[in-house]
Amino acid sequence: MARNEKKRAHDDPVDDADSRSKKRTAKDNAEPTRMGRPRNVGNEQFDVIMDGFGDYLIEKKKKDRKQPHNITGVFNDKTFGFIATFGWDNPLRKRSTVAAPASQDAINAAKEAAQESARIVADPTGTSEESLTEHKRRDQIVTSVRNEISKIYQRTLRQGNDAPKASLDIPKLIKAVMSKPSLRQLYMVWAKMQPRPELEAEVDRRHAAAVEEKGEDAMSRGAMWNVVAAEWYNACSEEEKVATRQEAQKFLEEEQKKWEDQSASTPSTPEEAHEFLEGSQDFLKAMMKFFANRVSGIAVMFLASPNDVSMSEAVCDIPGQPNLLYSQVAQEETTLWLMGHRIKAQARKMNESKWDLRDEDERATPDVEEVSPFSESCIDPTLRQAAQTSPTTTGLKTAAAGEGLATTSTRGAPVSHVQDGTERGVAARSEDAGVTSLQQDQEIRARAVAAAAASAKLQEAQAKALAAKALADAANAEVEAVKAAALALESAIGGPRSIDRPAQVELMQTTGFSPAPAQDRAQVVVASGAEVGVENGEAIALDVITAVDEPRPAGGPASMAVDHPEEASGVGGVGPASSIVPVIAFEVFASLKDLDSAESRYTAVYNETQLALVPKKPWWSETSNEAFFKALPSKLRRGGVDVAVGCELSAAYFALEQSAAEERALDLFTNRPLNVEVPEYLAKFGDKGREWHARWHQRAEPGTTRKRTALDWDIHVTFPRLWVALQPSARLNEYGNIAVPAQASMVWSPDVAAGKDGVRALVATVLNWGSNAKTEPSEVTQWRYIAADMAQVLRVLAEQAGQSQTTEESVKRVKKVPLKLRKGDGAA
Structure with missing residues (x-):
């Protein structure tokens, strides 16, 4: 066999030198390489063993039905027949020298020889040393062949005659690709069990000395921390080490349980589902890359959780050319975008009864991603034509026209959480083309609720605006008083001066006010919630609709106070x-x-x-x-x-x-x-x-x-x-x-x-x-x-x-x- 010729994983490593020198046939080359550990038997031995699998199934079904059965007899017959076919010299690997299947006489002879060897091994009295050794070898061969036949039959029964279902192996596959938790380094557990400022100080000291001595070649502070922490842990008492090992084992058990739950079990909350969605992105990306290269094409996969959707994609590698993803192709991005959000809407609808997501909409959960509308010009023509012929298009356009004023408001306008969550729920449910009349009635009622909430919000805003205007009028009088005091101070000191820090302090002590720079704009929040700004020496009422989110012309006060624990x-x-x-x-x-x-x-x-x-x-x-x-x-x-x-x-x-x-x-x-x-x-x-x-x-x-x-x-x-x-x-x-x-x-x-x-x-x-x-x-x-x-x-x-x-x-x-x-x- 040529050196550069790939050897099949389960090909027989036989002892026959002539067989090893033969070239492969076309059939052997066409057979795909099996994954996993090679079998303990050669191909010919495996075929002989599987010839009796039907007999084993019959007896196994009798046993399951609690009927009389003879599984032991099947194993014995197949064991003696196997030895009769391949002999007593390395039968699991050596090629057969007789025509298969073996004759009944040969099977009976192998059975008698096996029984004789078992009898002599059990009672070796009067048997020579050399003869006893041979009988022990034969008895061991009988045991090995029987165990191998039993193992192959049981494995085949578990897998079934057909190809195994992929879904049954998915949890095992995920466990294989997800890194299994291991015991943490004991010195790291010890160092973090309680604050150790003296350890950090020693690390800083050693790291500074190393940098001074070696410059850029010095180890990083993180590496130095590991060295010092390991030394200190090794020098601690035995009681501390025992407590550290117990703490590390506790961490391992918790991480092991979390790993098991994440890899194989179903989520108990929508948050767990979303966490798995995010954690699987690297795995899905690698899997899409494998399949894209394997089929020499493109692989795209959508994965939708109750509250989010992800898309994993890859293209095959082409030498000398950049990888252009399908989403990067002109006009195809919109197609994938629409498809992904339709899948997300459907997944959310499926999970409404499971997770009670309707209540979450009313609470305006911030994790729910709002779907922004696309303009018609950027929608794929095929999808746009289908949307125009949809039975709900007319109703949706009418509703959109009625809501036009609300959707054209400024980008920073505050919206009620209830209103926002309700509108998002309506928008998500309106995407489905097969909406029933009952669902349409629900949408109309939802819009009415949203409109009532918006009206109440507007009335509240108007009330705040009136309160702010009244406060602004009162504040203007105070501002004029500040100006008069400032002019009086300037005349007292012999002329105008720049508003530096001493002047500000002096003015504050004289009048009780501290003026902000002219280019700045202060903001006051009154008890009613209205806001008043002071700009260019005049108090004005801020627009309460944009006061929260819209940019302020002067950028805020000169500094911002922050609370620190x-x-x-x-x-x-x-x-x-x-x-x-x-x-x-x-x-x-x-x-x-x-x-x-x-x-x-x-x-x-x-x-x-x-x-x-x-x-x-x-x-x-x-x-x-x-x-x-x-x-x-x-x-x-x-x-x-x-x-x-x-x-x-x-x-x-x-x-x-x-x-x-x-x-x-x-x-x-x-x-x-x-x-x-x-x-x-x-x-x-x-x-x-x-x-x-x-x-x-x-x-x-x-x-x-x-x-x-x-x-x-x-x-x-x-x-x-x-x-x-x-x-x-x-x-x-x-x-x-x-x-x-x-x-x-x-x-x-x-x-x-x-x-x-x-x-x-x-x-x-x-x-x-x-x-x-x-x-x-x-x-x-x-x-x-x-x-x-x-x-x-x-x-x-x-x-x-x-x-x-x-x-x-x-x-x-x-x-x-x-x-x-x-x-x-x-x-x-």
């Missing part, structure tokens, strides 16, 4: 944070174009970016950016922030990566001569040799140790400060706030650049922050302004990169100096 200060080596957070003090949204359509355009922008960056920048796929940015809309929606702003920020970052911008590293991660506190979530990734993968992480709880796999609990404090510290001084006002829009004439630090180790870290961090904002109104607003300003800056940087003849020279002139906090940043 006392127990959280100093955790993980970080001192207490100040309660002052810088803000955006200008109309940042004015420069963002087409913000209303940013979310609907995001998928197309994402696909274009994939096609452009994957061949150009290999690190883009290697650092998990594809999955990260693909999940962005759903993640931000769960965080309760403005999805459109997040999509605009991502699109701006995509534009920077696709531009001619030079790739650089954010040196502030490794060199920390900063007076501004870098979030530990970012700083951990500055270790040398560490490759940062963009992932969605949870937010740490206050009081817990900071770590690289959890977003800082105070990210809403540390990140705005860091972002302000990275801005050119021309953008900042006297209070350290960003007061000037980003302009092409400005020059940023070279650290704010494209590349694997560049501004990507900041973008991913602020997006993670948005996915964990926890719907706190003040924090959601703060995130919205920071993300919008980042989008504006990245757009400007992308435009600058296009001007290569001037940008590179201007960037080189920027002197790399440690970033310092400007006046008013409020650092501790």
Whole structure:
């Protein structure tokens, strides 16, 4: 047999040298290779054994029916017949030298020889040593052949005569591909059983010494932590070690149970179903890639849970050509989008009775993804024609016309949770073309409820507006008094002076008021819920419909107070944070174009970016950016922030990566001569040799140790400060706030650049922050302004990169100096 010829997995490893030298026949080459461990018998032996499987089935059925049976006799007959066919010398492997099946005389002779050997082994009296050895060998062969026949029959019976059903093996397959929990490292369990500040201090000391001695070749802090923790654990008492082993075993049992439940059992809640949906994406993506390559084509799979739908797709690899996914083909994205949301609507309808999802709609569950309508121009013509001939088209168009006023309201208008959940439930149920008359009646009643809720909301808003106007009139009188006091103070000190900090203190002591800068706009919330703004020295009533979500022209007060839990200060080596957070003090949204359509355009922008960056920048796929940015809309929606702003920020970052911008590293991660506190979530990734993968992480709880796999609990404090510290001084006002829009004439630090180790870290961090904002109104607003300003800056940087003849020279002139906090940043 040729050396380069692939050997069949279950081909007989026979002892006959002539057989090994024969070439394969066409039939052997055509037989597919079986998966799994090879059988213990050759092909010819297997065929002889299976000839008696019918007799075994007959006796087995008799036994199941509790009828007289003789399964033992079947095993005995097949064992003696097998030995008569293949002899006593390696019968499980050696080819037969007699015609099969063996004659009855040969079978009887083998039976007599086996019985004689069994008798002599049981009573070896008078038997020579050599003869006894031979009889023991034969008796062992009889036992081995009988056990192999029994095993093959029982396995075949379990599997059935036909091919095994794939669904029966799916849980086993999932368990095989999902990593099974293992016992945690004992030193890690010991270190985390209780706070150990002395351990962290020792790690910091050793790591600093290693960096000073070896520089870039020094091990990372994480590796140093492992070394120190292992040493300290080995030196602890035996009682501590016993308690640590018990704790580790407890963790293992909990993780084992969770692994079993996730891999094989059915979910007990919709949240568990959605968690499995998200966790299976990598597996489904790999499976689609396998099938696409195996069939040399395209593989697309939809998976719908009660509240969400995912699509996994892949195409076969073609040498020399980029992989163009089916969703990236022109006009096919809309087809898949419509199909996916129809499947989602159907899955939700199926689960309504199982999980009582109708009640969840009324509670406006934030996890439910709202389905945005498509314009007719972007719908596939075939699907549009089918929709036009649908029996419910006329009714739906009439309902849409009646709701036109509500759907054309401003994007930031607040909507009642009940109204929002009801409308989403109606929209989801209206997608089905086979709606019955009873369902249509229910939809009409639901619209009536929504209209009544909207009317009540409008009346409440009008009442708030009247209250705000009355308060504004009263506040104007107070403002005039402040102006008069300020003029009196100026005349007393001999002329006008700038409103610096001493003047503000003096004015406050004299009049009891502290004026805000002229360009700022303060906001007051009265007991009734109405809001009043002070702008250009005059109090005005804010539009209550847009006061919550719409951008404010002056960006808010000069600083924002933030509450910090006392127990959280100093955790993980970080001192207490100040309660002052810088803000955006200008109309940042004015420069963002087409913000209303940013979310609907995001998928197309994402696909274009994939096609452009994957061949150009290999690190883009290697650092998990594809999955990260693909999940962005759903993640931000769960965080309760403005999805459109997040999509605009991502699109701006995509534009920077696709531009001619030079790739650089954010040196502030490794060199920390900063007076501004870098979030530990970012700083951990500055270790040398560490490759940062963009992932969605949870937010740490206050009081817990900071770590690289959890977003800082105070990210809403540390990140705005860091972002302000990275801005050119021309953008900042006297209070350290960003007061000037980003302009092409400005020059940023070279650290704010494209590349694997560049501004990507900041973008991913602020997006993670948005996915964990926890719907706190003040924090959601703060995130919205920071993300919008980042989008504006990245757009400007992308435009600058296009001007290569001037940008590179201007960037080189920027002197790399440690970033310092400007006046008013409020650092501790």
